[in-house]
Amino acid sequence: MSDKTEVAPAVTSSAEESRIGSEKLQHDNNHGYDVEQDTPFPSTARSYGVRRTELMTAQYSHSGLKVAYYVAAFLCAYCYALDGTLRYTFQVYATSSYSTHSLYTAVNVIRSVIAAASQPTYARLSDRFGRLELFVVSILFYVVGTIIQSQAYDVQRFAGGAVLYQIGYSGVQLLLEVSLADMSTLNWRLFASFIPALPFIINTWAAGDVATSILGKHSWNYGIGIWAFIFPLACIPLLVCFVHMRIAAGRTQEWALIKAEEKDAKKGKNTFVELFWELDVVGILLIICVFGFILVPFTLAGNKTASLVRSDKAWKSGKIIAPLVVGVFLIPVLVLWEGKFARMPIVPFPLLKDRGVWAALIIACLVNFVWYMPNSFMYTILVAGLNTSILAATRITSMYSFVSVITGPLLGFVLVKVKRTKAFIIFGCTMWLVAMGILYHYRGSSDGVNSEYVKHGIIGGECLMGFGAGFFTYVTQLSIQTCTNHEYMAVVLSLYLASYNIGSALGSAVTGAIWTQLMPSTIARNMEALGANVTQATEAYQAPFTYIVTHPWGSSGRVALALSYAKSSAN
Numbered sequence: 262m263s264d265k266t267e268v269a270p271a272v273t274s275s276a277e278e279s280r281i282g283s284e285k286l287q288h289d290n291n292h293g294y295d296v297e298q299d300t301p302f303p304s305t306a307r308s309y310g311v312r313r314t315e316l317m318t319a320q321y322s323h324s325g326l327k328v329a330y331y332v333a334a335f336l337c338a339y340c341y342a343l344d345g346t347l348r349y350t351f352q353v354y355a356t357s358s359y360s361t362h363s364l365y366t367a368v369n370v371i372r373s374v375i376a377a378a379s380q381p382t383y384a385r386l387s388d389r390f391g392r393l394e395l396f397v398v399s400i401l402f403y404v405v406g407t408i409i410q411s412q413a414y415d416v417q418r419f420a421g422g423a424v425l426y427q428i429g430y431s432g433v434q435l436l437l438e439v440s441l442a443d444m445s446t447l448n449w450r451l452f453a454s455f456i457p458a459l460p461f462i463i464n465t466w467a468a469g470d471v472a473t474s475i476l477g478k479h480s481w482n483y484g485i486g487i488w489a490f491i492f493p494l495a496c497i498p499l500l501v502c503f504v505h506m507r508i509a510a511g512r513t514q515e516w517a518l519i520k521a522e523e524k525d526a527k528k529g530k531n532t533f534v535e536l537f538w539e540l541d542v543v544g545i546l547l548i549i550c551v552f553g554f555i556l557v558p559f560t561l562a563g564n565k566t567a568s569l570v571r572s573d574k575a576w577k578s579g580k581i582i583a584p585l586v587v588g589v590f591l592i593p594v595l596v597l598w599e600g601k602f603a604r605m606p607i608v609p610f611p612l613l614k615d616r617g618v619w620a621a622l623i624i625a626c627l628v629n630f631v632w633y634m635p636n637s638f639m640y641t642i643l644v645a646g647l648n649t650s651i652l653a654a655t656r657i658t659s660m661y662s663f664v665s666v667i668t669g670p671l672l673g674f675v676l677v678k679v680k681r682t683k684a685f686i687i688f689g690c691t692m693w694l695v696a697m698g699i700l701y702h703y704r705g706s707s708d709g710v711n712s713e714y715v716k717h718g719i720i721g722g723e724c725l726m727g728f729g730a731g732f733f734t735y736v737t738q739l740s741i742q743t744c745t746n747h748e749y750m751a752v753v754l755s756l757y758l759a760s761y762n763i764g765s766a767l768g769s770a771v772t773g774a775i776w777t778q779l780m781p782s783t784i785a786r787n788m789e790a791l792g793a794n795v796t797q798a799t800e801a802y803q804a805p806f807t808y809i810v811t812h813p814w815g816s817s818g819r820v821a822l823a824l825s826y827a828k829s830s831a832n
Contacts, residue, residue: 310388312519313510318443320509321502330444331456333498334437338457339464340495341403341433344488346461346468346662350655351481352423353640353806358481360803361416363780366637366773367560368420372427373766374552377759378545381607383432384755385540387439393503396436400496403429404489411486431762435755442754454735455673458666465663469655476651544607547595554588556766560773609752618753621741624686625760626767628734631693632661632726633768635700638776638826639719645805646826647716648814657720661727668731682740685732692729696722704827779829787821787828794818 321327356365387395406426413419437457445453475484510516558581599606613619636658643654672685703718741757785798793816801808801822812818 310391313391313516314387314440314443316513316515316519317503317506317510320506321444327444330499330502331441331453333502334441335456335459337433337496337499338437339460340488340492341430342457342460343464343468343471344492345430346464346655346659347472347475347484348488349658350468350472350640350651351484354476354481355410355413355419355485356416357804357806359416359419360800362641362803362805363773363777364416364560365641366769366776367557368416368423369633369637369769370556370560370766370773371420371553372423373762373769374549374556375424375427376431377552377762377766378549379428379431380435380755380759380762381752382540382545383435384439384752385605387436388752389536389539392436392440392443393500393507395432396496396500396503399429399432399436400493401429402426403433404493405429407485407489407492411482411489431758435758438758439754454738455666455670458662458669458735461659461662461666465656465659468659469652472655473651538604541599541603541605541607544595544599544603547591547598548607551588551591551595552763552766554584554591556770558584559770560777609756612753612756618741618756621737622756622760624690624733624737625757626764628730629761629764630768630771631697631764633765633772635697635704635722636661637769637772641805642826643716643719645809646823648819649716653716657716657723660720660723661730664724664727665730665734668728669735672731672736676736676739682736685736686740687733689729689732689734689736692725692732696726696729699725776829780825783825783828784822787824788818791817791821793821 321330352368353362353365356362356368383395383399402425406422406424406429409422410419410426411422413422434457438454441453441456472484475481561581599608600610613622640654640658643649643657644651649657676682676685699718699722703715703722738754738757741753781798781802784802785795787793788795788798788801797808797812797818801812801818805822808822809819812822
């Protein structure tokens with residue numbers, strides 16, 4: 262996003278721009294939305310990247326070209342969605358193979374914090390330089406991170422690769438959402454925003470077979486590494502569309518005028534200094550430090566080995582206390598910087614004054630926070646605690662996405678006519694209350710042996726949760742877009758997705774803290790009570806997928822493990 266105020270000759274006057282902008286910012290007391298008939302040109306945007314993007318999308322006004330673009334976007338989304346579903350499974354096996362299964366949530370927290378900080382950065386860079394350039398950069402991060410993860414031989418290197426992968430993944434996700442919003446009118450934007458989610462309809466059933474095949478014939482390393490080749494290949498059609506738009510737009514007079522104006526505006530200015538302030542580099546680093554230093558220690562402070570008595574020694578360690586103190590200290594520093602010193606704050610306070618914006622951001626944060634409570638270790642509980650196959654466990658953990666993606670597009674057609682979102686959001690949230698009650702009731706086997714009825718309850722809870730999500734997750738994303746114009750659309754979308762990831766970090770931190778604090782002693786006590794070998798409790802805790810290979814379902818050790826998972830899930 263640029264702070265330039267010049268307007269190209271092809272653009273409407275500043276007075277007209279103000280009128281149009283104010284009209285777009287108005288919405289009714291119910292926070293529904295009015296129909297917006299988007300016209301790709303002339304533009305009311307000030308950022309050169311946004312104006313170039315509008316001119317590029319105008320070249321795809323023909324329905325055939327739009328269909329080609331949507332198909333290319335779907336192919337890209339299908340690839341990273343399948344990778345994400347499989348990587349969720351493989352990440353569990355990776356941390357277990359390092360005998361650090363409890364650090365699974367620590368990796369998730371780190372990924373979520375990086376994602377929350379990177380998405381606003383991508384939004385501003387894409388508004389300045391364009392979607393195509395940032396999309397290529399995102400692919401590079403994605404590939405490099407994937408390679409590092411697949412070759413990692415300890416959890417530290419695995420987490421490092423996860424950071425680079427997450428930077429790339431977050432960029433691809435945001436830019437795909439923004440570019441689809443660029444190509445659609447507000448009437449059909451909800452339906453367009455579901456294109457990246459539609460692959461879950463297929464992946465819910467396909468991912469289980471793929472995971473079973475890979476883990477049966479190869480290893481988790483291979484399952485992650487293959488995407489370093491597959492994903493860039495799947496992005497080629499979308500890149501071709503972007504390049505075609507760029508070439509077509511470059512032949513227009515308006516493109517030449519924008520380029521000339523941008524060149525004149527840069528004269529006598531230090532681009533790097535300007536970019537430093539525009540990206541709010543200090544603000545981004547402070548956000549990473551605040552959330553990282555506060556949340557990660559909660560997932561690391563638990564016991565490394567299982568014992569009959571809980572130990573709180575970790576909380577007395579400087580390695581845990583120091584990051585927490587620094588993180589809390591940096592909170593007022595972040596607020597002071599963003600409020601007084603940042604020229605272009607990463608947190609746009611004027612936008613946050615609109616209740617349609619801050620309410621949507623709170624919902625986004627709470628959605629993932631609540632979702633991660635029962636689902637952080639769901640795959641482990643299903644496989645090790647409920648004797649579920651890899652195929653079934655992968656499918657069950659994807660049921661939420663499957664049902665929400667079925668519900669959402671159907672609701673999109675309804676919203677074209679209804680044009681109100683508030684009632685749907687409230688209904689969806691109500692469904693989540695019921696779903697969480699079901700998941701709490703079916704939290705684990707009561708006797709450590711009878712698991713089928715528990716699995717059926719979990720499936721029902723996940724499906725109801727997905728049904729409710731279809732009514733408010735993407736609807737809230739659409740609602741927040743009605744609170745601003747195209748100039749700030751990428752920034753608003755990035756804030757929404759960043760709030761999602763902050764919720765993910767909070768949820769992972771809480772579940773990780775519960776798991777690491779309670780699980781080791783719970784497993785040891787249950788093994789002692791059932792007459793199992795207590796010395797094996799550490800292996801069951803840190804490497805459950807190795808432990809269950811040598812301890813069949815129904816053995817005293819497996820019963821103790823199943824009861825321990827049920828107990829911790831209740832907390």
